[in-house]
Amino acid sequence: MTIKFEVIKDSKKTKARLGKLFTHHGVIETPVFMPVGTQATVKAMTPRELEDLDIQIILSNSYHLFLRPGHNLIAQAGGLHKFMDWKGAILTDSGGFQVFSLEKLNKINDEGVSFNSHIDGSKHFVSPEKAMEVQMALGADIAMAFDECTPYPAGKYQVEIAAQRTFQWAKRCKEVHHGLNQSLFGIVQGGTFKDLRIENAKKLVELDFPGYAIGGLSVGEPKSLMYEILDCTVPWLPNNKPRYLMGVGAPQSILEGVTRGVDMFDCVLPTRNARNGSLFTSSGKLSITNAKYKDDFTPLDNKCKCYTCQNFTRAYLRHLYMSKEMLASTLGTIHNLYFMSFLMKSIRLALLEDRLLEFKEEFLSNFLN
Amino acid sequence: MTIKFEVIKDSKKTKARLGKLFTHHGVIETPVFMPVGTQATVKAMTPRELEDLDIQIILSNSYHLFLRPGHNLIAQAGGLHKFMDWKGAILTDSGGFQVFSLEKLNKINDEGVSFNSHIDGSKHFVSPEKAMEVQMALGADIAMAFDECTPYPAGKYQVEIAAQRTFQWAKRCKEVHHGLNQSLFGIVQGGTFKDLRIENAKKLVELDFPGYAIGGLSVGEPKSLMYEILDCTVPWLPNNKPRYLMGVGAPQSILEGVTRGVDMFDCVLPTRNARNGSLFTSSGKLSITNAKYKDDFTPLDNKCKCYTCQNFTRAYLRHLYMSKEMLASTLGTIHNLYFMSFLMKSIRLALLEDRLLEFKEEFLSNFLN
Numbered sequence: 184m185t186i187k188f189e190v191i192k193d194s195k196k197t198k199a200r201l202g203k204l205f206t207h208h209g210v211i212e213t214p215v216f217m218p219v220g221t222q223a224t225v226k227a228m229t230p231r232e233l234e235d236l237d238i239q240i241i242l243s244n245s246y247h248l249f250l251r252p253g254h255n256l257i258a259q260a261g262g263l264h265k266f267m268d269w270k271g272a273i274l275t276d277s278g279g280f281q282v283f284s285l286e287k288l289n290k291i292n293d294e295g296v297s298f299n300s301h302i303d304g305s306k307h308f309v310s311p312e313k314a315m316e317v318q319m320a321l322g323a324d325i326a327m328a329f330d331e332c333t334p335y336p337a338g339k340y341q342v343e344i345a346a347q348r349t350f351q352w353a354k355r356c357k358e359v360h361h362g363l364n365q366s367l368f369g370i371v372q373g374g375t376f377k378d379l380r381i382e383n384a385k386k387l388v389e390l391d392f393p394g395y396a397i398g399g400l401s402v403g404e405p406k407s408l409m410y411e412i413l414d415c416t417v418p419w420l421p422n423n424k425p426r427y428l429m430g431v432g433a434p435q436s437i438l439e440g441v442t443r444g445v446d447m448f449d450c451v452l453p454t455r456n457a458r459n460g461s462l463f464t465s466s467g468k469l470s471i472t473n474a475k476y477k478d479d480f481t482p483l484d485n486k487c488k489c490y491t492c493q494n495f496t497r498a499y500l501r502h503l504y505m506s507k508e509m510l511a512s513t514l515g516t517i518h519n520l521y522f523m524s525f526l527m528k529s530i531r532l533a534l535l536e537d538r539l540l541e542f543k544e545e546f547l548s549n550f551l552n
Numbered sequence: 553m554t555i556k557f558e559v560i561k562d563s564k565k566t567k568a569r570l571g572k573l574f575t576h577h578g579v580i581e582t583p584v585f586m587p588v589g590t591q592a593t594v595k596a597m598t599p600r601e602l603e604d605l606d607i608q609i610i611l612s613n614s615y616h617l618f619l620r621p622g623h624n625l626i627a628q629a630g631g632l633h634k635f636m637d638w639k640g641a642i643l644t645d646s647g648g649f650q651v652f653s654l655e656k657l658n659k660i661n662d663e664g665v666s667f668n669s670h671i672d673g674s675k676h677f678v679s680p681e682k683a684m685e686v687q688m689a690l691g692a693d694i695a696m697a698f699d700e701c702t703p704y705p706a707g708k709y710q711v712e713i714a715a716q717r718t719f720q721w722a723k724r725c726k727e728v729h730h731g732l733n734q735s736l737f738g739i740v741q742g743g744t745f746k747d748l749r750i751e752n753a754k755k756l757v758e759l760d761f762p763g764y765a766i767g768g769l770s771v772g773e774p775k776s777l778m779y780e781i782l783d784c785t786v787p788w789l790p791n792n793k794p795r796y797l798m799g800v801g802a803p804q805s806i807l808e809g810v811t812r813g814v815d816m817f818d819c820v821l822p823t824r825n826a827r828n829g830s831l832f833t834s835s836g837k838l839s840i841t842n843a844k845y846k847d848d849f850t851p852l853d854n855k856c857k858c859y860t861c862q863n864f865t866r867a868y869l870r871h872l873y874m875s876k877e878m879l880a881s882t883l884g885t886i887h888n889l890y891f892m893s894f895l896m897k898s899i900r901l902a903l904l905e906d907r908l909l910e911f912k913e914e915f916l917s918n919f920l921n
Contacts, residue, residue: 224872224879231859252846252871260849260867268863477621480629490600494637498629502621503593509878510593 631691
């Protein structure tokens with residue numbers, strides 16, 4: 184099945200909506216946060232741990248899997264779900280963002296991108312058609328069109344060229360994409376230029392994708408500017424299709440995105456922070472290696488019901504981080520992903536009960552950094 | 553409660569026995585293998601994963617915990633069990649082996665050992681009394697006497713001095729050791745000299761410990777010599793007390809130890825091997841990063857019922873190891889510890905059914921490296 188999206192309830196005071204995204208691998212309640220599993224694994228997590236955390240959908244990176252172990256190998260394995268034993272839904276990105284973030288290794292033209300592997304320096308060329316071939320081989324529930332993501336700041340001419348190219352590539356992606364159980368999302372580009380965003384969104388919507396992402400944000404621009412761009416872009420995206428804000432995972436930004444009508448988010452932040460000892464609590468981020476936690480025998484967050492908080496103290500967690508034990512990353516990631524999962528559940532409940540703005544205000548008044 | 557040991561059944565054709573070791577943290581069926589949790593964590597495992605693997609008892613290292621986070625901090629936390637949330641039994645070593653393996657950092661005399669921390673170079677002095685203070689603070693179910701472990705090869709005079717010192721230290725340990733829920737084991741030293749082993753064993757047994765370890769083996773001597781020393785030492789240890797062969801964890805050596813009357817084993821081998829991609833199968837060790845497993849979509853061991861073998865292929869495991877993902881270590885460790893747990897269960901069942909030698913022969917004929 185291709186995906187289906189249903190808006191269950193619209194927020195009265197905001198653009199937010201409670202929704203359901205039907206996929207071949209389960210029904211995803213939205214708004215949803217998608218943890219990142221770059222190399223066919225969410226770092227430090229077993230699939231059963233992710234299931235315990237009620238993770239509904241993860242994101243995996245085509246660019247990385249294309250290079251290692253190779254998309255054909257994963258196709259041979261029966262697809263990415265089977266390869267990594269993940270029973271929930273998967274979204275694969277297109278590699279566009281990696282083209283952007285590994286900029287020094289690449290050359291872009293209208294045909295596609297030539298780049299050198301960050302692993303072994305080998306040369307590769309990815310076109311929109313190739314990006315589709317890779318993602319169809321991976322077999323995720325949602326694939327992303329191949330896009331060009333511009334940095335911030337960038338001149339308007341550069342951004343305009345990239346946005347036009349992104350649109351042309353989206354058309355080419357749509358032409359070659361097919362897959363019984365995979366849906367292709369378009370990606371809106373246009374940097375921080377409102378007119379470019381609106382133009383790009385309008386043209387993409389004409390192509391009638393089953394979902395739309397907003398790319399090229401959260402790349403260094405001020406948060407307020409990101410929210411402005413969301414404010415001007417979202418209204419041009421259809422109400423009956425899911426909207427996905429790429430690369431955004433800070434709790435505050437998720438709340439701002441949700442109230443602006445975004446349904447899906449992904450980011451390495453919660454998992455990367457966890458590995459670095461930066462852990463979310465209801466009162467903000469906490470750096471667990473701080474000396475003051477040495478003999479703190481309370482849980483990380485005494486309001487949290489995750490495995491980590493129910494069974495371990497800050498003192499023990501600090502010891503694990505100071506000793507560079509792998510269990511530090513595992514327990515930290517369990518906690519941060521639980522926090523995200525719980526945040527999204529709370530957002531959905533607030534939407535259901537028509538009190539999203541109240542929830543947002545209360546959350547942000549406690550979550551101080 | 554201090555520990556109690558009960559021999560359930562003696563093997564008819566060997567010196568092996570099926571036993572039960574009653575501790576404050578559960579009844580341990582013997583022969584048993586104890587995974588190592590050096591820094592208050594079995595590397596890459598959550599406590600609940602260890603429970604799923606039916607791990608009954610783990611070993612933790614006093615030397616490491618003394619240095620970081622400090623035994624007093626762990627006492628403040630309520631002891632090691634509570635600190636690391638491990639509900640099963642724990643045995644702590646005395647630090648003697650670390651004195652031996654970090655030889656260049658230390659100075660030994662009859663009073664104790666001066667050494668520099670491998671973490672920050674700070675100076676420390678550990679006496680038998682200090683080793684007891686540390687282990688009582690940690691609060692494991694079983695503590696070990698402070699011993700001097702000699703290398704292999706070593707001259708007889710050096711070994712004799714160390715064995716005598718180990719005996720004197722054992723007396724001092726016994727004098728100061730107290731603990732409602734902790735039992736102190738003596739350690740037999742004497743290198744590869746049979747007369748020294750026998751003399752040391754006889755003298756230690758007079759001190760009437762609730763259990764006896766055989767230390768200073770598996771330090772580089774030929775396996776056949778280790779078995780000879782076991783053959784001459786075990787008969788001098790009481791039948792009604794548990795016998796523990798320190799630092800031995802290779803499946804073949806465990807079988808040889810069991811048939812010679814050993815009840816308990818510990819070693820970093822299964823967990824360290826797992827992190828290095830050396831995984832146990834019923835036909836021997838397998839190096840998972842070998843290129844031939846690149847597109848091998850079969851389980852690691854199709855006879856194995858562990859989480860790893862039930863859900864993942866060799867190709868996926870190889871990908872995780874090649875990509876240096878933490879999940880590689882987790883899945884590898886789950887498998888290797890399951891293998892050890894299953895091996896020990898099989899040994900106990902064979903003992904119960906009077907077919908230990910047959911089991912040993914069959915296992916060794918399949919397990920080729």
